[in-house]
Every structure is written in structure tokens, then in C-alpha cells.
Amino acid sequence: MVFLLILALLSIVIITFIGPIVVPPFSFPRNIPTIPFYVSFLGLDQLQLYEKYLREKLEKYGAVKIYFASRWNILVSKPEYLVHIFKNEDIFAKSGNHIKIPKSVLATYTGDNIISAHGDLWRLYRDVVAQSIQFPDLVPIEKNTRDFLKSLEKELQKGPSIFVNDLLQLYSLANVGDCIVGANLTPMHQKIKYIKSQIFKPFFMNFPSVEMFPIPSRIKAKKEVEAFRSWYGEKIKNSTRGAAANLSAALSNGKLTQKQYLDNSIILMVAGHENPLLLMLSLLYVLAKNSCIQEKVRKEGDPYLSAVVYETLRMYPPLNQIINRCTTQATILGNIYIPKGVYVGYYNMGTGRDANFWESANEFKPERWGSTSEEISANYSKAKRMGTLPAFHGRKRACLGEKFALYECKMFVQAVLGKYKISLDDTWKERITPAGPICPVNMKLRFSNL
Template sequence: MLYELVKSVTALVVGFAIYSILEVVFPPFNFPRNIPTIPFYVSFISSWTNLDQKDIYNKYLREKLEKYGAVKIYFASRWNILVTRPEYLVEVFKNEDIYAKSGNHLKIPGSVLATYTGDNVISAHGTLWKLYREVVSSSIQFPDLSTIHQNTSKFLDLLEQELVGTSSIVVNDLLQRYSLVNVGDSILGVDFEALDSKESTMHQKIKYIKSQIFRPFFMNFPYVEKYPIPSRIKAKREVEGFRNWFGQTLLSKYNPERENSAATKLVQALHNDKLTQKQFFDNAIIIMVAGHENPLLLMLSLLYVLAKHQDIQDLVRAETDPQQPYLSSVIYETLRLFPPLGQIINRCTTKSTWLGNIHIPKGVYVGYNNMATGRDRSVWGAGADRFQPSRWGTTLGEVNSNYSASKRSSKLPAFHGRKRACLGEKFALNESKWFITAVLEKYKVRLDEDWKEKITPAGPISPLGMKLKFEKV
């Protein structure tokens, strides 16, 4: 009797294990058959190889995406539909009620990342999204830019100190401090004092939290974080502690006289019971994260392309037009080839639907890959991989018109699209323009010969560990 019971239990365990493996290796039977399947291991292949995101795209994704415009891909513990063809993206962005935003709190509940970002203005859908947008949108779309120049001057002073005795440094930490102080001053209305010291509390806490969240295995298999794994229990505890510290910092340091600051708007909404404490924390965190991280990634990539292409750097430096059409075209070209957020899968179908000739069942996550669309040769031509700012035009009107048209048609989805387009786009673009202009007025920037050119292997896109040389102009 006992032997038969053991046999039955063993068979159940083995059967469950096989079923679980098959769920990972093969997409569900109801997924569309007329688009290719990317091998399940591609999403985490960077964990055991030296391939970066550009390598992975070229080797495993490019041919299929350029031909079909969509693929089935395993990511974040499930199979998804990834679309990159602009006309498909237009439909996804336009039909918000069908391709509904569904953030980490719904997609990977119980994960460390979901604990960190929660339910917020970027990830929410329907009435909740409208509520969050009502509270914070004006603060993000119309920031106070009065301190940007002062912060940029302080950054340059600190950079000069870093360069004492050397001409070559890794700028990531200093640039993160600059980006943090800007989002604090301009959008949240709170001084994080990130440029006052290398040991800035805000800067050090963010570095530590990032190290807890962005662990490759758990980013690829976040569902395992639902189980009592000691290291992830600790990570969740650290994230919750940071969220509480950050929320209390806003409550204690916000200035009610800065009526349009996000901190003031959030605190008022909390006190008026429009937001719960968790919603207050969730939206405060996401404004800080997106408001400093995405511009940081863009500025790093801008430094990379300008250091790599000395002729383009010289043209930007020599530009005398205060409207800066050539710098604008350099920024747009950088967004095309190195979008800060590469792959985004945060929409879920609310009903069975057709995307072109692709039938997508209800309850399937649909996402997009900004770098793939930006490098698609069927969209951008045979020279899609070339860094070519001139493709955007010559006058500011022409450059901006082409940029707007590319966004409208979803040829350039770096800032997403339609009514869920990034609220902080103008802030990020303005911050980047001021930063690059100020740096190039003072320095010639080159890549250090010892740095091996490579972008990040997964997640956000930027040059990995980039080392730069600065020479006074």
C-alpha cells in the first residue's frame, strides 16, 4: 500500500515537473501559429554569455522581426507576443482598452520589482490611471527648470575635481547624482542634495536598491520570488524600507508653496484621501525612478555616440543656432538606436483580438522592443544601423517635424505613444540638451582605449561601464 502511494506521488511530481518545463520551453497552444517563436532561452542568454542586447537582437531576433513584425517570446515567467512593426504598434497604442496597461503588480505579483514600483501612473489602467494622472501629470509635463543650469554648473565643477590627476573616468555615478538632483528639484520639488557629496544618502540608497532588484536570474524568473527564498525576503524588506524612507522624506521636505511640484500634489492627494498611503508611495517612487533613470540612460548614450563619432561631436560643439537643430537630430538618432528602455511588455489583452492577421487570445501579454523598431531595415532602410543624424533634416522645423511624424507612426516608439505617451518626454529632452551643450563647451570627449565597447546585456539600454576621456577645449 505504502509502495503504491509513493509511486503515485512520484508520478505526480514527475508529471508536474515535466508540465512545468514544457510550459517554459513551448508557447501555449492558443498562441498565434503564423508568427515565429523565439527560443525560450534567448531572454536570459546574457546570463551565461558575453552577448549584449545588440548582439542578441542581431543573432536571434532581427531576421524574424523584420520579416513578420511580431514573435512569440518567453519573458518574466511567461510567454508573450512581442510586436515591432510600426503599424502594429499604432494599433496597440491606439486601442488602450484592448491592450490594457498591466504593470508589475499584476504581471509578477510578489516579486521584488513589483514591491518596489507598485501600482502607478505608468502601469495603471482605467479609472485608477485617470486618478493618478489627474494628481501628477501637470508636475511632470510642466516642471520647474530654474535650477537645471545651476545643477549643470555644479556637475561640471565636480567632474573637474574627478579629473584631477587623470583624464579618464567612469561617469555613471556622477551622472546619476546629477539626474537625481534634477528630478528632485524640477519635478518633485524636493532637494535630494545628491550633488553635495559622493556619500549622498539618496544616491547611496538608490545604488543599493538597484543592486537588490536587478539580479539576472530573478529578473528572468520573477515568479520564484513568491517562495520563501532568504535573499529575496531580505531584498523585499530592503525595498519596503527604502519606499517608506523615501515617502517620509517627501512628507517632511516638500514645500507647499511650490504648488505644482509632484511632492505637493501627492501630499495634498494623500491628506484629502484621494490616494491611499500605498498609492502615494507607488507614484512617488515611479516619478523618481523614471524621472532620473531614463534621462540618465539617454545622457550616457549621448556621451557614447559623441565620443565615438568625433566629427559629429565637432559639429554639435560648433553649432551657433540657439535652437540647436543639429543637436536635436543627434538626440533623436540616439533615441532610435539606443532607446533607454529596450523591451517593454506591460499590456494585457482584455479580449480576443486581431492585430493585422495575428490572432491574439484574451489575457495575453503584448509588448514591444524599441531598439528592434528603431533598427528595422524595412522601416529605416539599408543604413538602419548607421548613426546618421542628417536623416532627420537640417532646419529645426524639419528635424522636429520628422521626429513628430516618426512618433505618430510609431517608427520611433522610445517615448511610447498616443494617450499613454511618456509624460516626462520634454523634461528628458531639455535636460539632455542642456547637459550635452554644457559638457561640449568645456571638454572634448573621447572613448578610453581600454574600454571594450558594449551595451548592457539586458534591461535598460546604455553603454556598459563606459570609460571616457575628457580634454579641455
């Protein structure tokens, strides 16, 4: 009798707590495959994970069921499906971390902002900051690039090979601060690095619902995040230019609450420097692996450099798995029935490497974009319009900082290749990030003067 009671209790525990993790809800579509719940915990980098568990299923079905952030989601890669999602913003509504994982450290950090908000709130935030993001002051990038080269030269006095992440993060922070935010952000470098180290813990990224419990380390992390947000908000509040000035004015006249001011101030800094940083790291990676492409960039400049950037976006999209939309009603995506209240996301690497839409999909071939400026630009616009290159998302929710990011990255590459040949350091083990953002992990490069 005791054994049967224990067995019954064990069964209840499994059904109640473990079952929902291992098996998708019965309401989820049956005509797309399920990715085993444990794949996110295997420690594979994203390319390894894609090749081993996702490529075959995504290329055949265009969507899969996947467990992430304490829930089952539908992850989409088929361009036709992506275009449908982008067109139907009211059905596939933006629903950020503040709604999806409200008690998490990450949600505490980024809050409700222009990227994650929906409807009237999104329009409010856009009215305040969109102009500063879409039409940034690009002039400071030239000086910041010169300063970066000086810092790089100083580092190289210690030896020909260096880890580049810190230098690049400082450069990216300088650019977003000077061009968009309207404040000097480089003194915040170490604080930002520390906050990132507290937020991006693999276990808590996969199980953020655990953070609703009084775990001492996560309570401490939330307090540190809240303190940084307040400190950062005060630091930029007196700015007289850029998005910071617009946000401060909106706070003063009651258009934004204090929390909305902080949420949007933080996301401009985070997205404005992290995403270009990821792309610049990946650009250095592919260029270091391909000396012939380096030489061609030096000889041809634009338009070939544009083709290299677009090809890098295709194969190494800065943000890979993005799950931040939730269905507001039951709907059909292609032949997939999706119930109301289901989170739907994109898998950008899967779209960019899908052999159904890209010839020689695993080969880095900038030439596929064309040979003239007009042809390359037209093919890039077409790829975005058709959903085959969703790195900057799409339609009315497309990334507002696209122009800024592309300009910054091209100027950076031209400056570096104009002075150095670059190669991967022999001691560095090639590996890309294991989740979310895509870039080489702690990359070490060798620089040789031209």
C-alpha cells in the same frame, strides 16, 4: 515496472513545470515565430541578442513569441502594430508589475502607479501629478549643470579618464528632484544604488514567480525595499512644491491611500532620473565614438543637436523591451490572433533599426532627420505619430516627461562639449546592457580640454 514509474513521473514533471517554459501555450498565434526560451540567459548584450536571434524574425513578421518574467509574451516591433496598440488602450490595457509579478521585489518597489495603471486609477494618478511632470520647473537645470561640470573637473584632477555613471546619476537625481518632485534627492544616491542592486538580479528578473517562495535573500530584499519606500515617502512628504506637494495633499485629503502615495512617489523618482540617465549615457557613447559629430554639434548647436538626440533614441532607446500591456479580450493585430489575457510588449530597438522603415538602419546618421529646426521637428513628430520611433511610447499614454528629458539631455551635451573633447577610454570594453534598459555598461571616458 519501477523504471516505467520513474519515467512516468519524470514525464509529468517535464509537462507540468518545464514544458510551459520551453513551449508557448497552444492558444498563442501560430503565424509568428518563437524565440528560443533560453536566449535571455545567454549573457549577450541587447545588440548582440537582437542581431543574432531577433532582427530577421522581427523584420519579416513584425512580432514574435518570447519567454520573459515567468511567462510567454508577444513582442511587437512593426510600427503599424504599435500604432494599433497605442490607439486601442482599452484592449491592450496597461498591466504593470503589481499585476504581472505581484510577489516580486520589483513589484514591491514600484507598485501601482501612473505609468502602469489603467482606467480610472490611471486617471486619478494623472490628475494628481501630470501637471508637475508635463510642465516642470526647468530653471534649476542650468545651476545643476554648472555643478556637474565642477564635479567633473574635480574628478578629472585624478586623471583624464573616469567612469561617468555615478556623476551622471547624481546630476539626473538633482534635476528630477528640483524640477519635478520638488525635493532634494541627491543625498539618496547611495541608497538608490543599493536598492537597484537588490532588484535587478538577472535570474529573478527572468523568473520573478520564484520570489513567491520563502527565499531568504529575496525576503531580505523585500524588507529593504519596503523600508526604503517608507523612508523616502517621509523625506518628501513635507515638500511645498512640485509633485511631492501634490501627492502629499492628495494623501492628506483621502484622494490617495498611503500605498498609492508611495507607489507614485517612487515611480516619479525612478523613471524621472533613470530614463534621462540612460539617454545621457548613450549620447556620450555615440559622441565619444564620433569626433566629427562632436565638432558639428559645437559649430551648429541646435538644430543639429536635436537630430543627434533623436538618432540616439532611434538606435539606443533608453527602454528597449517593455512588456506591460495585457489584452482584455481576444483581438486581431494585423493578421495575428491574440487571445484574451496575453501580455503584449514593444521591442524599441527592433523598431528603430528595422530596415523596412529606416534606410541604412544600422548607421548613426543624424542628417536623416533634416537640416533645419522645422524639418527636424516635423520628422520627429512624424516618426512618433507613425510608430517608427516609439521611444517615448505613444498616444494618450505617451511619456509625460518627454519635454523634461529632452531639455535636460540637450543642456547637458552642450555643456560638456562646450568644454571638453570626449573619447572612449582605450581600456574600456564596449558593451551595452544585457536586458531591459539600454546604455553602455560601466562606461569609461577620456576628457580633453578644448
